[in-house]
Amino acid sequence: MKRSVRLWSLGLLAAAASIPALAQNNGEQVYKARCAMCHGQDGLATTAVAKMMSVPSFKSPAAKKMTAAQMIAATTDGKGKMPAFKGKLTAAQIEQVVGYIQKLQK
Ligand code: HEC
Structure with a gap:
């Protein structure tokens, strides 16, 4: 019983540790799905x-x-022929995707 509780909390720790990695990849995922075309x-x-x-x-x-x-x-309000992403992406997603674009600019 004790052992399975410990295993369970290890699983939680591993899940928590992977959250920042997911957040980092998010901008890239949004970019590839919504901007790359x-x-x-x-x-x-x-x-x-x-x-x-x-x-x-x-x-x-x-x-x-x-x-x-x-x-x-x-990105939020659109520009010229570029569509606005307000309401399609959250403010957090727009921030992340702009962060990814800044990486592409290097
Ligand atoms: C339907 C095609 C299209 C999609 C999809 C698109 N863009 Fe654009 N984007 C454009 C065009 C066209 C411009 C140039 C607008 C202008 O200056 O007239 C532009 C300009 C921009 C600019 C300003 C850059 C500059 O030099 O003026 C940013 C930032 C930008 N897009 C980000 C994004 C992001 C982030 C996404 C995805 C969430 C995205 N775009 C999706 C067509 C698109």
């Missing part, structure tokens, strides 16, 4: 859809100058 997997906007919609590369000098707050605003 237009911005490209690498964010460089080299796909046919990206060219058709004149999506800018996240590595363009203008995009690199954007602050996280500006990117969050563009």
